[in-house]
Amino acid sequence: MTEHPRRSDARRNRARLIEAATALFDEVGVNAAAMNDIARRAGVGPGTLWRHFPDKEALTAEIVGQSLDGLATLAIELLDEPPSRDILREWVSALVRHITRYRGIATSYARAAHTGDGPLGTRCLAVEQAATELVRHARARGQARTDLTGSELIEMATAVAWVNETTAPPDTAERLLDLVFEGLRPR
């Protein structure tokens, strides 16, 4: 949890752990990446990994944290875009791409967003607030139905990302988003 350890070997180990976890998450996904493998790859013992990150969620939050914070930032930025831009769709697409990038992270998000606890939960709350603001603007623009909420938007995006990563070929996400935005009914 300590962002900047005092001793230089501790700082170096922390950097190595983050590097190893990032690489392994990219290669095999969050679920398949074993904690002990991350430690071994970083050249440290499992106890050292535990000292820096008390559980897997803390490590996950560290790795995906910047990218996740960027989604909140993106939502705020989209508020100032001209009405010709489909800000709701653009943001949801970015969210789905973010989740898909790290396979297995959809479940972590869903649970963290639900409880609001832990290092992931607090970050998810920030994203949800940004989504609420975004939905408010999209509704005013006529780009979203008037009863849609920010958390519902995130739930739908998480659901699409989950289906996309567990069952479908990787390029089905946009097609599924079409269905979610336009509905299964005839227009």
Added chain:
Amino acid sequence: MTEHPRRSDARRNRARLIEAATALFDEVGVNAAAMNDIARRAGVGPGTLWRHFPDKEALTAEIVGQSLDGLATLAIELLDEPPSRDILREWVSALVRHITRYRGIATSYARAAHTGDGPLGTRCLAVEQAATELVRHARARGQARTDLTGSELIEMATAVAWVNETTAPPDTAERLLDLVFEGLRPR
């Protein structure tokens, strides 16, 4: 795999295993139910469980099999219902309720339906064929957009069931289905 073992003690053990698994799946969900706990609860060794069901998927398929087959049957039955009935929505609701009943089964379905292998996969293929037929009729009735496919319908239902079981209060499923059917856009 053998449906009807010859020796009476084997048949009795099989029945006990199914009973124990059904109870434990109901209590804690499919994911949290440990194989060894199921065996202990049935009063047999883990090896006996393995002999009757070679892995957890085989056991899961046995437990949820009848209910899953019922969904294919339901889809066929709905084909003959009068056009006043919203057959697509009724069937998807039933599918979501079925998945929600056994927590943790959404992932098994998604994977099984994707590969089409194993005892679950073959059953999922039958459900998908029934869904395709149902979608065809719903499109002719004007209850579904003309480019919707059966597998897409199942993907959306699985996604909603997954969100519902991992993040949301248990009664959110119908609200999410409203969003999926009508879309996030204003009508």
Added chain:
DNA sequence: ACCTGAACACCGTTCAAGT
């Protein structure tokens, strides 16, 4: 102050030894 690595509890799965 921080690291090491053996150890723990738990999971699903296997198989040699029995009856």
Added chain:
DNA sequence: ACCTGAACACCGTTCAAGT
């Protein structure tokens, strides 16, 4: 023909012993 239960490989996590 079928069951038993110890054992295996693997996971995340812990902690006593070091430097």
